[in-house]
Amino acid sequence: MFRFHKVEVVHWDFWERFSLPLDADVITIVGPNGSGKTTLLDALRTLLCIDCSAGRDYKRYVRRSDKPLSWLRAVVDNERTDSGFRPFFPFLSEKVTLACQIRRKGGDWQRQYLLAEGDVPIENLEEHGTWIGVRDYRQRLEQAGLTQAIRHVLALEQGDTDKLCEYSARQLLELVFSVFGDQEVLDNYQQAKNEQMEIGRELEKLEEELARLGLRLREAEANVNSFREWRHLQAELERLSLEFLPRAELADAQDRILAARGPLRRKRAEMRARHKAFAALRESLEGLSAESAAARARESHLEQAEQAARESFERLRLAAHDAEKILRDKEELEARCREQQAGIDAPALAAEQRAKRAQLAANDHELKTLRSGLRDLRARLAALRAGEKIEPGFVQEFRRHLDEAGIAHRLLTEIIEVSDPAWQGALEGVLGPFAHIVLLADPRDRQRAWELGEKLRYRNFVVAERSAAPAAMPGSLLDVVRFREAPPEWLVELLGRIRRVENVAEGEALPGEVAWVTREGYHRERRGGRYIGVEKGRYQFGEAARKNLIGDTEREIAALERREAQLTGENDALSKRIDAVQALLSGVDAALALAARAAEFARAEQEFPALAEQAQDAGARLADCGAKLRQAREERHRLEKQLSAQEASLREKEGELRREQGDLRAARRQQVDRVVEFRGRRRSLPVAWRGRAALVEVRGAYESAEAVRRDLQRLKERLNLGSWVTDEQVVAVKDKLQGDHAHLEEIIRARRIHHQRHLSATQEARESYINVLRATVRRYSRNVRSLGELAGIGVEVEPPHLINEDLALAQAGLNVKFNFDQKGLIGLNDGEASGGQQVMKSLILLIGLLMDESRSGGFVFIDEPFAHLDVFNIDKVGAFL
Secondary structure, three states, X not given: OOOEEEEEEEEEOOEEEEEEEOOOOOOOOOOOOOOOHHHHHHHHHHHOOOOOOOOOOHHHHHHHHOOOEEEEEEEEEOOOOOOOOOOOOXXXXXXXXEEEEEEEEOOEEEEEEEEEEOOOOHHHHHHOOOOEOHHHHHHHHHHOOOOHHHHHHHOXXXXXXXXXXXXXXHHHHHHHHHHOOHHHHHHHHHHHHHHHXXXXXXXXXXXXXXXXXXXXXXXXXXXXXXXXXXXXXXXXXXXXXXXXXXXXXXXXXXXXXXXXXXXXXXXHHHHHHHHHHHHHHHHHHHHHHHHHHHHHXXXXXXXXXXXXXXXXXXXXXXXXXXXXXXXXHHHHHHHHHHHHHHOOOHHHHHHHHHHHHHHHHHHHHHHHHHHHHHHHHHHHHHHHHOOOOOOOHHHHHHHHHHHHOOOOEEEHHHOEEEOOHHHHHHHHHHHHHHOOOEEEOOHHHHHHHHHXXXXXXXXXXXXXXXXXXXXXXXXXXXXXXXXXXXXXXXXXXXXXXXXEEOOHHHHHOOOOOOOEEEOOOEEEEOOEEEEOOOOHHHOOOHHXXXXXXXXXXXXXXXHHHHHHHHHHHHHHHHHHHHHHHHHHHHOOOHHHHHHHOHHHHHHHHHHHHHHHHHHHHHHHHHHHHHHHHHHHHHHHHHHHHHHHHHHHHHHHHHHHHHHHHHHHHHHHHHHHHXXXXXXXXXXXXXXXXXXXXHHHHHHHHOOOHHHHHHHHHHHXXXXXXXXXXXXXXXXXXXXXXXXXXXXXXXXXXXXXXXXXXXXXXXXXXXXXXXXXXXXXXXXHHXXXXXXXXXXXXXXXXXXXXXXXXXXXXXXXXXXXXXXOOOOOEEOOOOOOOOHHHHHHHHHHHHHHXXXXXXXXXXXXXXXXXXXXXXXXXXXXXXXXX
């Protein structure tokens, strides 16, 4: 490597111009901090294209000079080496000038370099050379021996030249390999290996691409299979729809014709029998109508006889009553005579009269109240017999307002009839909470009805939506209910869900959470079970409820009538006694009254027995007429009820007969239509498809045309729901992908073979280069040992374990040990060396890197080599240098 002779700077930092000779073996620059020692070294580093010390660059120094231009120039030797090589060939002179010009351009500083033959001053540089860039200039310096590793050594920071001994064994070995050029070879090998690894990754990517291509190939094969299956399904769909369906429909039409012949014959025979039964029922109805008319005539005759007997009885009863009254008057006058003869106790009679009058007044008040109640009960009974229902007051009030608003409605109790009285109590328990529900005839009235319900605070439902009752499930509670009008849908669902059972055990045997009710009224629902039965007298629904109300009302009327008769008799007796007491108190002579009415009393005594007997006979005749009239009325009612039932049955039978006749006519028309349809279908089919054998064949494959349609529907659903490939190009795509897959597979196989060969070659080449590394280590070991001998320091080097393995090479290190003053070996940085010994170790390690047996000369920058050393150690280190 070349050596410096001198260096010159112009406008560098605060130096206008400065020149320093460097032709001695050791140049020591001494000065206080900030005197410019590191500034001079950074100038040399900039001249050699080396980075300045940390935190600085060349622009920092030229900006301080405040000049547009700065120069750095050095004169170096170009002597021929032992091998006859000149560092700066093709320059043949013994000296070469290195120059760097730093100029401000466009607001920034730029540098350029120049090499000139001989010692050329700054003023004449541009005349003796050509300016080159940083990269070319750095290559020229590397050719002259300034390698990248030496540049790394020269770029050591201030005070770091004595810290090489602080390197680890691995760092020191890397530094040795870098300085001697082996690290670059190792890096090249590693780069080659990395490239092979990259090739391996590329091969893996190709294999991934092959896998993706294989996946696409499998998808293409699946698409081809899908396309072929779709084409097969389309062909099957076409065959079924165009061939089998028409043949199956023809066979079905023939089967329908044959199947309808027997029912038609039977239906015609049934119609003849129905006509005969209808005629017999009509004749029976005519006879029953005649009997009913005769019963009405007998009833009318008996009513007239009963009226005549009643009039005769009333006349005779009144006559007997009048005679009886006269006789009672006689008895009272006789009793008064006896009292008058015995003497009168006036105060006692007055007290008795007051008590009787008070009793009479009380009886009159009770009679007035009782007769008012009787009028209401008789009116209620008449309404019940006329078919009306009796409702609570709040219901009547709400219905009155609905009627005034013109809102047609019915109560739920008015549209329900119970068909099985045995289940009336259980049904009443279920429907009891809904007895006062109001059902609107027109759903459009709901808003007005609800507004009235809000105004009157009607606490029962007002229902607008109703629907026709469906057929009841046998065994349900709905099965014993008949609706006169359409009920609410939710009510039908409620009754339809409840099963009728005879007892709890039967209900518990039902599966799942089924609601049920017993005949006695024990109800089970999802919340549990409870008794809800209603006594017979409290029924609210159907004819049974009306009859119960009629019976209760009649019994209540009879009890009130008995009380009325009792009170009337008591009042008559009280009135007579009051009159008698009044006569006694007034002094009326009873004997004179007896004498005055003696003829009247005698006549009454003579006529009363005959009149009583005649009245009794008339009463018997009236009772007999009444019994016969009641019997005639019952007979008429029975005949009329029977007549009504037969008339309803006749109408029902007539309707059934009419429907049956219509059904027969429709069946005949349908049979004709079937024949026409069969013939039309048969004509539209090819001859080979409509013969007996063809129909038998299609019947063997399909039981009906509906089965063919189900297959068609199944195929259509499969086609519609499935994801099918319908493009026939998928076959060509599959063939193309199959070829690409085979081609890529062959490429990967060939590249894999080449890759393995290259890996083996690289591995073998690095295996061979391990010997070069060992030689480098031996060379460096000789250098540091010789330097140690020169300094009087024992140096031992433990050779690293170098083998051709990445991990071993990455972990290999160079262990250097020193023996100062025969005190024993110490390591690189084990803390046992003094400051001067640390510096000596670092200098030996540093200069050992720069020793080259093939090339003499060279230089090194050592910034502050004597830092922290005393005078003795400075002399020792200086002597070594």
